[in-house]
Amino acid sequence: MAALENRPFVKMNGLGNEIVVLDLRDAPLAVPAAEARALARADVLPFDQIMALYPPLHEGTSAFVRIVNADGSEAGACGNGTRCIALYEAGRTGRHHLVFESVAGLLDCTVKPDGVTADMGVPHFGWADIPLAGPVADTRELELQAGPSEAPLLRAPAVVNVGNPHAIFWVDDLDGIDLAQYGPELEHHPVFPERANISLAKIVSPEHIVLKVWERGAGLTRACGSAACAAAVSAARLGRTGRRVRVTLPGGDLFIDWREADDHILMTGPAEYEFDGRLTAAMLTDDTPHVEVN
Missing domain, CATH: 3.10.310.10 (Diaminopimelate Epimerase; Chain A, domain 1)
Structure with missing residues (x-):
């Protein structure tokens, strides 16, 4: 039974x-x-x-x-x-x-x-908290790339733990990269001892991010709330957006507020x-x- x-x-x-x-x-x-x-x-x-x-x-x-x-x-x-x-x-x-x-x-x-x-x-940015396989000086830009070695399509992701490990690659063309091809390899990359969620993020404006996610243990997904949070705080940490943004995923919009008073991430959606x-x-x-x- x-x-x-x-x-x-x-x-x-x-x-x-x-x-x-x-x-x-x-x-x-x-x-x-x-x-x-x-x-x-x-x-x-x-x-x-x-x-x-x-x-x-x-x-x-x-x-x-x-x-x-x-x-x-x-x-x-x-x-x-x-x-x-x-x-x-x-x-x-x-x-x-x-x-x-x-x-x-x-x-x-x-x-x-x-x-x-x-x-x-609260998001965690320390390499041991994400976790990564070894010390990294700056988790805003990890030395990691994917695609042809002579011309990698993905490089230098921000990494953060929002309950799960996340890697966010910044791209200009979301449709030009096959995340289903690179997601499994990156999820299981040795730098991530507990695997990782892999996101492609396009900054549309200081208030708007568009996101595609390969979710650890689930694959391509129409939405991933923790990935939306991870992309939002990583973009704000790099100065590419403010602390309140709309994150658009294939399934729709989430609204993320990285609250300045205590660094808690508030996510609102359906x-x-x-x-x-x-x-x-x-x-x-x-x-x-x-x-x-x-």
Whole structure:
């Protein structure tokens, strides 16, 4: 019997970032990597991340959340998924201010009529905090490149940890570079011992960034909230933008405010409910999908 068999799920999305919410607070089961990979198959219940909710560790928080990627690995942060669980919990409880616990720290969320704001915490720029394989003098421009050695297409990314490791390459033409080709190689580059999210970022103006993301453990994605935060703070750190920007991803816009008072990153954007159902053994173990949808 599959560990997660017969567990209820809720399918949601944040800007097209596909999220499965598993509320395991009444039965705190681990999410087996093999079951996550089986569930993520294109003909079953494809997702970018599972947001698994567990009993809170401290009073005043709604749940402890673990984030599982489509390949079964764990992530430290998922901004779009955080907005989804905030909307889920607001619908369940009627509360509009919610705090979740995670391995990356507390996730403070506010659900508003025009979207959900999530406090993504403080970015970390030290090489050991990202982490990188060894000391680097300036994480605003890492000595890393991709493409032909004589004429690399990508070079000198900014690197930062926003719950996850991120590398942001600045480009003038987003459509001129095949991120699906370079993303896997860069995600697994030896300089990133815990792998990394790889982004291509175009600065449109001091208030606007356009972004494409190869997400660690998920691949090309329509949106990645932590990558939007990483690009925004990295651009501001380089003086290319201000601390409040609109980040446009294939799935839509996120609004990032790198708050000057305490360096916390506030991310605002939409979250949507799609459908709910129960997980079956076939979904979790077999090649033949069988989805029970309410």
